[in-house]
Amino acid sequence: MAETTFASSDILDPQDTTTLADLFSSSVKTQASQAYLNHLTTLDLEILTAEPSALQTQSHHLTSSLTSLTHxxxxxxxxxxxxxTALTSSLDSFCSSLGSLINDSLPALEEASSSWRDRTDTVLNERRKARVVLEQHDKIRDLLDIPLLIDTCVRNGYFSEALSLANHAKSVTASYSTTSDKTPLILTSVLSEVHNSMNHMLVSLLSTLHEPNRKLPALWKAVNFLRKMDAFKAPIVEPGEKDKYVDLEEELALAFLSGRELCLSDDEENEEGSRSLS
Structure with a gap:
């Protein structure tokens, strides 16, 4: 009897405050299980003893429902x-294809694009030049016609129009010279032809001064055009040689007088020849 009392007192130690939740806390792995244990501690003894039967009934019901759902x-x-299975296989194939695209195809495409750009740069530059020429075709054609028009004007005696065309060509060349370091070759060629045409005009005007049958208005007109052409440019005068400097107007006067003097000399020679024959 004493042993039984000792055992009971050992089991029901009043200082032992261990709860049911404390006993199962070491085996609880989830928050839901911990919440269920806390719920059990709040139940009455009658309800707590009936809990296993309720759990078993619920387990049988869930098993039956799962079996029915399976069938x-x-x-x-x-x-x-x-x-x-098909989706997993497709995703694996997609990942493999994507890796091949990133590692192999895209670098090859980038290299091909860079190579294509290098090969087509020359063609694009030529097309760009051709497009510029096409857009400026009318202006280029008018510019190329200037030397021919000047020659036509000089042959027909339209010296004023020839001077206007020459000034236009010079202004176009000057405008390109200010916007770029190098004058385009076509402008240089046109300007050279214009210079040759103006030399022909100069020769024609000087020949007018030597024609014997020219009237004074025609001679005066020729002198005015020589003045506009700036045919006799002022020379560079060295210090101490200013007495040798000849004014531009004086040079024009000398050209006029020398031409008329030559005409008078020819007339006198012709008259003397006719007198001797008579």
Missing amino acids: TSYPAFISLHDTT
């Missing part, structure tokens, strides 16, 4: 499995 939805499960 009725078997085709859906099979289809879901096949779909999942």
Whole structure:
């Protein structure tokens, strides 16, 4: 009897405050389990003793429902499995293709694009030049016609128009010279032809001064055009040689007088020749 009393007192030690939750806390792995244990500590003894039967009944009900669901939805499960397998295979193939695209195809495409750009730069530059020529075709044609027009004007005696065309060509060349370091070759060629045409005009005007049958208005007109052409440019005068400097107007006067003097000399020679023959 004493042993039984000792055992009971050992089991029901009043200083032992261990609860049911403390006993199972070491085996609890989830928050839901911990919450259920806390719920059990709040139940009455009668309800707590009936809890295993309720849990068993609920377990049988869930098992029966799961079995019924398995039998009725078997085709859906099979289809879901096949779909999942196919999706997994497709994702693996997609990842493999994407890796090949990133590692192999894209670098090759970038290299091909760079190579294509290098090969087409020359063609694009030529097309750009051709497009500029096409856009400026009318202006270029008018510019190339200037030397021919000047020659036509000089032959027909339209010296004023010839001077205007020459000044226009010089202004175009000057405008390009200010906007770029190097004058385009076409402008240089046109300007050279214009210079040759103006030399022909100069020769024609000087020849006018030597023509014996020219009237004074025609001679005066020729002198005015020589003045506009700036045919006799002022020479560079060295210090101490200013007495040798000849004014531009004086040079024009000398050219006029020398031409007329030559005409008078020719007339006198012709008259003397006719007198001797008579």
